[in-house]
Amino acid sequence: MCSQRLKGLARVRKRPATGKTIYYCYAWRGGPLLRNDSGPIQPDDPALPAAHQEAHERRRNPNSTTMGGLITAYRASADFKLKAALTRREYDRYLDDLRSEFGNLSIGDLEAKETRVRFKAWRDAMSDRPRTADYAWSTLSRVLSFGKDRGILSVNIAERGGRLYRGNRRDKIWNSADINAFLAVAPRSLQLAMQLAIWTGQRKADLLKLKWSQCTIDVIRLRQGKTGARVAIPIAKQLRAELDLEPHVAETVLTTTRFKRPWTSDGFDTAWKLACKNAGIEDLTFHDLRGTAVTRLALAGCTAAEIGALTGHAMRDVDLILDAHYLGGRPELARRAIEKLEAV
Structure with missing residues (x-):
């Protein structure tokens, strides 16, 4: 393949639903996707070397007077590089689309209402x-905000664009029946994942990377990948019992069911959805367990400061999270409030 001779080229292999393997070739790790009108340029395509060279030329001589140049400058900036790796990968996908669709737009074009x-x-x-x-x-x-902040653009015409997605997870809370139904059919590896999520309130990405070395007898210590927040989570007795049952067969606490290897995000999602299907659970996700943990803590009478100390949320955000996203426990909170009032 001609790609083997291209310095710095990064390749990602994908096998879509069609079953045919395709490659996504990037000019360098974290760089732009090399593509043409037919889609991603494949490793054996004669057009790949020219596209690779052109991308490196743009990198050496970025022209910030076009959308393509602005994207190159943004990718090279601290604004982009200091983001979490997962966030950068998500941005890369759309930055490539923007370059392909609008890369030749001038600064004047980028400031025009049209x-x-x-x-x-x-x-x-x-x-x-x-x-x-x-x-x-x-x-x-x-990207346009970056251009405005750096004095390249006088206005960001993409501000206040509105949202198309109207869904929310307000009532998407795992209740006791849901949890028990899942635990009854899920393999041991996913049972432990659920227990970790419920008792720590952490995100999937952080739990999949959690190492045994981060778990002492009574505390889990980790740095959240999304926010960079460092949290020290006391290990509840029930969670401690679950961890004690787990053999240390890998560096990470959570491992695949069959081969006992660290999970990939996609692999975990597939296994989780299958377990939910087997349990008859619909419209609940692993991420909803984070909201469930927040709600459980609130129902237990924890303050916003106590919840934030456990989950890593800023204290000022905890009430907002309960109000805006995780209202599934509000009826129970109201019931307990009346019980307390009646007890006076």
Whole structure:
């Protein structure tokens, strides 16, 4: 393959539902996707070397007078590099789309009201995937905001673009029946994942990376990948018992069911969805366990400061989270309030 001779080229192999393996070739790790009108350029395509060279030329001589140059400058900035690795990967996907679609737009174009109409049409073409459309628009706005902040643009025409996705997870709380139904059919590896989520309130990405070395007899210590917050989580007796049952067969606490290897995010999601299906659970996700943990703590009478100390949320955000996202426990809170009033 000609890709083997291209210095710095990064390749990612994918096998979509069609079963045919395709490659995503990037000019360098974290760099732009090399593509043409037919889609991602494959490793054996004669067009790959020229596209690779052109990308490196743009990197050496970024032209911030175009959208493509602005994207290159943004990727090279601390604004982008200091983001979490997962966030950068998500941004990369849409930055490549923006470069492909609008890379030749001039600074004048990027400040024109008419261009906002083009941007809206681009986003609305993804309206069948509203969350994707919103993320794409958010990425566009971030790039233009970077340009405005650096004095390249006088205005960000993507500000206040509105959202297409109207769903929320307000009532998406795992109740006791849901939890018990899942634990009754899920393999041991997923049972432990649920227990960790319920008792720590941490995100999936952080729990999948959790190492035994971060777990002492009574405390789990970790740095959250998304926020960088450091949290020390006391280990509840029930969680301690679950951890004591788990053999230390890998560096990470959570491992795949069959081969006892660290989970990939996609692999975990697939296994989790299958277990939910077997348990008859619909419209609940692993991420909803984070909200469930917050709600359980609130129902137990924990203060906002206590909840934030455990989950890593800023204290000022805890009440907002309960109000805006995790209202599933409010009826129970109201019931307990009346019980306390009656006891006076």
